[in-house]
Amino acid sequence: MLARVAAMCVVELQKMRHDRTEIYTRAIQPALWLLIFGETFSRIRAIPTGRVPYLDYLAPGILAQSTLFIAIFYGIQIIWERDAGVLAKLLVTPTPRAALVTGKAFAAGVRSLAQAVAIMVLSAVLGVALTVNPLRWLGVVVVVMLGTAFFSCLSMTIAGLAMSRDRLMGIGQAITMPLFFGSNALYPVGIMPEWLRVISHVNPLSYEVDALRDLLIGTPGHLLLDVAVLIVAAAAGITAASALLGRLVR
């Protein structure tokens, strides 16, 4: 199981080594969020973040957002692999479906980490007071991997239900923004209207952001609860996506 998950991650690393364009183009959007949205909202002080500068508050949120954006369309790859016969070939290897899905999920995580490096470097340049504790950085790696694993499994689950690239694109577009705005990535839960608080409460992205904020800039969060929620969410995602994987090749 572990060897197979590693094999899928190795493939993802090899692909990134051959073609880095995606890493660069994907860095543009979070950079805009930090530079334009972040700098502007720092200036007008519209969002109460206590003694934490808004840009510091925002950086972990944008990190979580960019992993969400990478993961939520990851199911397209599965559909492409179905169309190209790759998926059938993988399913005829002695690899349990859950191992295949877990492998894909963590391969997406590897891609997210490459993204995370870009965003963290930019944040540091903009003067965000990031932690220097290596243990906390290790925690960031774990949280980013788990968050990406969950959202990519959500995407693969939708792929197994929608069965086509176009439908998956549509559904992905439709849920990305609600997931993002319905979380604490841009503003604290405290200033949300009651109904949005409920959404934020069941949104795994909020737990990812909370954990990243705690680890990166030291805002006290609920680290244990956050990680527990992300593990449970990722496990549920892997279960759902593996159950639907066979449907794609029928």
Next chain:
Amino acid sequence: MSDESGSVDRHAVVCRGLRHAFGGNVAVDGVDLDVAEGEVFGLLGPNGAGKTTTIRLITTLLPAKPGMVEVFGLDVARHRMAVRRAIGYLPQQLSADAALTGRENVELFARLFDVPRRQRRERVEEVLSAVGLADAADRRAQTYSGGMIRRLELAQALVSAPRLLILDEPTIGLDPVARDGVWERIQEVRRATGMTVLVTTHHMDEADQHCGRIALMHRGRVQALGTPADLKSGLEPGATLEEVFRAYTGDRLDEPGDGFRDTRSTRRTAGRLG
């Protein structure tokens, strides 16, 4: 029946009463098959005859129910992983990952089949040169020609040293030179390892030349079975395989569109070869 099979009870594949429908569309309608160990067995038929569905039932991609499939005596429904371990599989599409190099494509399958780390490099090298891609191994597959991609996929399927190689239309879309190249490699490996080969094709000439035994499939059923020589002499002296095929399937216009076009193009090929 076949002179290649050696002992009669040693079967690579046994199918009994296979049936599969997609919605109301019956793709496989009661197929019985015995593939002897070590032979090259061809499933021949037009598009839509049920060849690919039969392959998917044997490779565990579709549940073999109702009916039964055994691969080397193992029930496919109960020993899925053991069966997959014994199989090397080439799907119909060109399915190598274009974003990876040839070597990386093969390495992935070496890992997925648990080729031990110490043997991996050597094993990957071995199959890459067996399919004639040693020099191109470090180029990305997107720079390969169709024939090279097919041979790369062959290397992916062979890296686990399978006892049964299953090829679904291995030469579809390839020019004659590339087709011969693919078949040469398959036959070389088979001679060296005694591996069983199960292949689907709608190229009659290819089946005639390379298969020990052939099952003619049409409308989800096996219409005729035997060596190419037996099938031909069974019809009339000097008959071509294509004529045998027409005799069993009929050559009517009520074929589903694709199937008819297909029969016509293969007839041209068979005609050309005399």
